[in-house]
Amino acid sequence: MTMAGGGGLNRSSSRGQLPPQELLDDLCSRFLLNVPKEELESFERILFLLEQAHWFYEDNSVEHNPNLKSLSFKDFTSLMFKSCTALRPYIAHLDDIYKDFNNYKFRVPVSGAIILDDTYERCLLVKGWKAGASWSFPRGKRNKDEEDHTCAVRE
DSSP states (O other), rough: OEEESSSOOOOOOSSBBOOOHHHHHHIIIIIIISSOOGGSSHHOOOOOOOHHHHHHHIIIHHHOOTTTOOOOOHHHHHEEEHHHHTTGGGGGGGGHHHHHHHHHHHTSSSSEOOBBBSSSSOOOOEOSSSSSSEEEOOOOOOOOOOOOHHEEEEE
16 A cells, blocks of 8 residues: 555566465465464455455565565465465366455445544545555455454554
């Protein structure tokens, strides 16, 4: 994300190398294999976990290793389904899983905040780093059983 007035992130998905298998294995272990069993009971929950893994990859791996390729969430998900043993049996259904997840995401409530300076003259806006992203107030999807105010503070 970019703050208003900031330089922003300059990521290119057209260059760089795909993440090595060792990194994909680490992401699978960190975000999928070591979570409570109930987190793996639906593809919606699994893709939310993959979304966290994707942001971790972009914010940590790509940011600190310019040789790595920045990936769309769809491309990242495809790579993870191909490389993670637990997901591999479902690769043939990935297009439907991904489409269902995107439909589901639009129904998940979000919470956020309007953050003003001490003079009430300026506010914080954020902008995604993808081309065509728009400016908005900081907000994010609520986690399972999370209260509005807890989500707003987290975001």
